[in-house]
Amino acid sequence: MSYLSYDELSTGIQLLADEYQEHCLLIQLPYPSAETRSIYALALGDNQNLEVTAAIYVGGVHAREWIPPDALLFLCADLLEARSRETGVRYGNSYINKEEIQQIFSNLQLVILPCANPDGRVFSQTVDPDWRKNRAPHPRADGGICYGVDLNRNFDVAWDFKQAFAPGFVSASDDPCNKYIYVGPAAASEPETRNIVWLLDEYSGARWYLDIHSAIPAVFHSWGLDENQSETPSMNFLNMIHDGKRGIAGDAEYQEFIDASDLAELERLSNLLADEIQKVRGDRYDVSAAFSLYATSGAVFPP
Amino acid sequence: MPKKLRVSAETITELRDFLSGVDVDMGCRPVALKRDDRYVTTVVADDGELDRISIRRLGSISVEVLEDVPSPQSRLRMLRSGNRFLRGKVPQGLGEKK
Numbered sequence: 001m002s003y004l005s006y007d008e009l010s011t012g013i014q015l016l017a018d019e020y021q022e023h024c025l026l027i028q029l030p031y032p033s034a035e036t037r038s039i040y041a042l043a044l045g046d047n048q049n050l051e052v053t054a055a056i057y058v059g060g061v062h063a064r065e066w067i068p069p070d071a072l073l074f075l076c077a078d079l080l081e082a083r084s085r086e087t088g089v090r091y092g093n094s095y096i097n098k099e100e101i102q103q104i105f106s107n108l109q110l111v112i113l114p115c116a117n118p119d120g121r122v123f124s125q126t127v128d129p130d131w132r133k134n135r136a137p138h139p140r141a142d143g144g145i146c147y148g149v150d151l152n153r154n155f156d157v158a159w160d161f162k163q164a165f166a167p168g169f170v171s172a173s174d175d176p177c178n179k180y181i182y183v184g185p186a187a188a189s190e191p192e193t194r195n196i197v198w199l200l201d202e203y204s205g206a207r208w209y210l211d212i213h214s215a216i217p218a219v220f221h222s223w224g225l226d227e228n229q230s231e232t233p234s235m236n237f238l239n240m241i242h243d244g245k246r247g248i249a250g251d252a253e254y255q256e257f258i259d260a261s262d263l264a265e266l267e268r269l270s271n272l273l274a275d276e277i278q279k280v281r282g283d284r285y286d287v288s289a290a291f292s293l294y295a296t297s298g299a300v301f302p303p
Numbered sequence: 304m305p306k307k308l309r310v311s312a313e314t315i316t317e318l319r320d321f322l323s324g325v326d327v328d329m330g331c332r333p334v335a336l337k338r339d340d341r342y343v344t345t346v347v348a349d350d351g352e353l354d355r356i357s358i359r360r361l362g363s364i365s366v367e368v369l370e371d372v373p374s375p376q377s378r379l380r381m382l383r384s385g386n387r388f389l390r391g392k393v394p395q396g397l398g399e400k401k
């Protein structure tokens with residue numbers, strides 16, 4: 001089976017929504033892409049209510065990582081077919097039985113956006129397979145144009161990396177011509193970023209956020225800004241008193257606050273995810289906080 | 304042809320210092336994982352940069368070439384034209400429904 005094009009992803013999502021109307025809702029995201037493509041998601045669940053407890057899955061943020069959008073579309077297909085036919089679903093040695101499928105659809109919504117960055121995917125699948133960003137045009141200082149923003153540096157979480165982080169300790173660039181990590185002209189400047197923000201705001205019952213990539217076999221959890229600490233709540237990315245000190249590994253001057261119970265739950269869920277992945281194909285994914293080598297600014301803020 | 308490399312060092316600081324001086328693609332998130340007593344990351348470098356990396360290697364830094372990165376042409380050959388759902392065939396996943 002070959003990878004899906006963006007047209008196929010869009011058609012596939014709409015076909016699933018038509019076929020399984022009782023068990024899902026088609027969402028057309030409010031902001032078309034920079035090149036005006038429509039972007040679709042599916043909300044899987046028998047109760048279509050924005051306040052139902054929800055998990056949000058996003059794929060395709062980085063255009064060159066081709067498999068997550070395909071995997072998310074086919075996950076939707078499997079879950080919807082299993083719900084409709086009242087069966088379970090098996091992937092390798094990982095099995096979700098029919099009662100669990102029914103519980104998921106009765107009690108939760110799975111809001112799944114298979115491809116957040118359609119323009120990047122199209123460009124990556126037709127011109128440059130190494131393309132990662134979106135395709136918005138941005139002027140250069142010399143009057144030319146460079147294309148694309150790294151959507152995973154464009155969210156309003158310590159977006160202003162030159163202010164927030166110690167120099168040289170963050171993976172980000174304010175050069176529109178940087179092929180991989182241009183942060184954009186402003187936080188959430190890109191329509192594709194704003195769609196994800198919209199999902200998080202609109203689905204007030206969202207409790208979990210999964211950003212699916214495929215560069216390396218690992219499960220990362222918050223935070224990616226600095227090492228975690230649970231003793232000093234005021235030491236967090238919103239507190240400007242710590243500007244310029246973030247991102248240095250091994251120092252005590254700044255570490256990102258996370259509630260101890262939240263961290264324990266993130267570690268539990270991340271390990272559970274790695275356990276299930278291992279049951280499918282046998283590969284053991286590493287599990288850790290996202291910060292190690294460099295900090296990352298402007299990545300999405302989990303609920 | 305670009306190569307995928309495994310770069311490791313005894314400390315995060317040493318690894319970061321080394322990578323800050325080379326032009327490599329660090330993937331979607333620049334992370335280092337602990338393997339035994341070393342910190343390891345995976346990067347992609349083109350041939351010219353690989354030559355520079357070989358010369359620049361210092362201290363506990365170790366660089367291992369893992370594989371060639373598929374060429375753009377070979378990646379594009381993984382795609383097909385057309386829309387396989389256009390005739391209304393509903394997508395079916397790879398999971399076994401039972």
